[in-house]
Amino acid sequence: MSLVVYLAAGALALSAAVLFRRPRTTAGKPSALRNPLTVSTCVAIALGAVVFLCSAPMTLAAVNDLTGIPNFGAPLTYGLLSAYSCSLLILLINWRGGPRERVRRLVLRSIAAYGPLIVAIVVLFALADARVERLTDLDTYYANTPYMREMIVLYLLGHSAVMVAMAVVCVRWGREVTGLLRTGLRLIFVGALVDVVGFQLAKYTAVVARWTGHDLDFLSTKVAPPMASLAALICSAGFVLPRLLPAAVGHWRGLRDYRKxxxxxxxxxxxxxxxxxxxxxxxxxxxxxxxxxxxxxxxxxxxxxxxxxxxxxxxxxxxxxxxxxxxxxxxxxxxxxxxxxxxxxxxxxxxxxxxxxxxxxxxxxxxxxxxxxxxxxxxxxxxxx
Structure with a gap:
């Protein structure tokens, strides 16, 4: 499973690098570092890559050994996942645009909502008794453990809220636009749907099964990880495609004319x-x-x-x-x-x-x-x- 997750992380990191590598002297256009949309896109995709990197069992084992704390990789990964969810909201806000003050207010609200969530994840882990290291089935193994149970549900709810909000915004906004932007919104919607059904529903089902005395751990350990990778890649393609494709076509024409x-x-x-x-x-x-x-x-x-x-x-x-x-x-x-x-x-x-x-x-x-x-x-x- 580590290989699949590492490949997803590499693909996301490459997307962020390609998007960030843009001409910085184009007349009338801000540089990448001064463009909120470019920055938020790169940050969101890079955070997604870091989440997948940290969630790989090999990385979790290395983090646990390095810190000397069993399962320390869990709050690290879940905190980063919550930060990734927040970055997706901020990216969608910047992409939709509008008055500067309104955009700034919505961004601050997103940070105000997910900042305490990340703190709560860390605090709940610190209060829990999670001495047995679990690299692949932590969610189901500790589903009935006090504080760990709350931490697991909390990070899942935070991620679910973002994906549902993204799906709703994409459907509404998609009715107002055409062309590449609509295509990008449809890709994001599909990615959000894959995440909700393939990742979150699988996780919820496996955790609830543990609460009721059943064992559906395979949904959490075998089904959810590849579905999360696929969803993140589709969403990233939706965010990047409308911005990179016109530039890619321009560069292709430039290369063609250069050779001619x-x-x-x-x-x-x-x-x-x-x-x-x-x-x-x-x-x-x-x-x-x-x-x-x-x-x-x-x-x-x-x-x-x-x-x-x-x-x-x-x-x-x-x-x-x-x-x-x-x-x-x-x-x-x-x-x-x-x-x-x-x-x-x-x-x-x-x-x-x-x-x-x-x-x-x-x-x-x-x-x-x-x-x-x-x-x-x-x-x-x-x-x-």
Missing amino acids: LDPLWLRVGFVSTAPKPPASWWQLPEERLHWREVAIHDALLALAPYFDDRVRERALSAALGDGRSAHEARVAAEAAMLAAAARRAAAREEPLRTPSTYRLHATEVSGAGGLVELAQALRAPLEVP
Whole structure:
């Protein structure tokens, strides 16, 4: 069981790391550390990972040995689970948004509710007699033990309240939104439902069975843990998907355009004087694309004195004669003029006495689209008579 729980913890930690790794210099957007939604999302997912890490039997045994207190891992795990539940509420509050004062008030109320709950869990454990170490069946083994019984019920009720509240909010909010946000809310609802039915109901049933003199421990030890892992992963996907997918699509397009600019960069890169960014393997594709755009525009500016209108006009006539559209012919002609200018610059020839004042299409439009068109035209050069 430890392996399954560790895998869930690793997946959650990776989700938090990926979400936190965002561009910090994007205009008009706060950095990750200043964005309450990003911070609350990362904290909630990271806490979920820590809960799974601490709940693994191997970790519980290590914690008990380290502290010298049998079952010390129980209040630690249950306290962290309550903190995780509180973080989910705070995340949902920040995600839903609204007036700043209202959001702040709701966040403080959540902390005020779950802070005492965590303290109560620790106090109840301290008052209980739990000398026999139980790594997998503590909830059912101590279901009838004074104070331990109350502690177990308390942490379950605290977690149940959050999951039910999340399910209700997701259903209501899902009726008001569309697109990725609705998809994310549906995933969260499914995750909450899996948690309530697969984890909490299994735990409640096993504990109540012990109260009535029956043995359904397998529900608590075999069914509940994997269901909790699955529920947490689905909920995390619901929170992360609406925020990461648009960025992932943007980075994919950035990587695609970056590679499509290779023919243009290989042709003109030697004259660019744009300062190179620090090399880093974790640099995002959009950041690389932005630097390459700047460097190429710098190179085009340096090659402008070599632009020959006669080359462009001959190429334009040839392209139109081949049946290309006006726009395609213009780009092909510009590519031919640019290729000739790059050859003269590479041969260290003198610039033209009367340089062209013509502006390339790629310099008239924003974004990488114009440069990509020019690069693709250079990939298949036009034969100029």
